Amino acid sequence: MPTHCTADRFGFAPVEGRSVVAAFDGGAMTSNAGALLLAATDRAVGLIDRFAACFVDRRDGRLIEHALRTLVGQRVFGIALGYEDLIDHD
Numbered sequence: 237m238p239t240h241c242t243a244d245r246f247g248f249a250p251v252e253g254r255s256v257v258a259a260f261d262g263g264a265m266t267s268n269a270g271a272l273l274l275a276a277t278d279r280a281v282g283l284i285d286r287f288a289a290c291f292v293d294r295r296d297g298r299l300i301e302h303a304l305r306t307l308v309g310q311r312v313f314g315i316a317l318g319y320e321d322l323i324d325h326d
Contacts, residue, residue, distance in 0.1 A: 274316055284309040 248256040266272070278284050288308040293300075314322070 268317055271313060271317055274313060278309075284312060287312065 244259065244261055246258040248258070250256065284305060288305040291304060291308070293304040311322075
């Protein structure tokens with residue numbers, strides 16, 4: 237049976253006399269808004285495709301799970317967004 241969550245707002249204990257409420261009615265939001273601009277720029281100029289084309293992928297195609305373009309894009313976007321480690325790329 238699927239879970240049906242209907243709460244749009246959650247209240248928390250007051251802090252210094254002020255109410256604290258979590259609302260989920262903000263629409264599509266992100267803490268990485270720079271990624272939206274970066275993605276639009278990449279689509280416009282083909283940066284990731286051009287950069288990935290600089291590499292020769294010598295991996296066995298039967299064993300590849302992620303395309304070279306995907307790996308390069310993940311790394312470039314991660315660096316541009318300030319992520320220091322690959323573990324931040326989940």
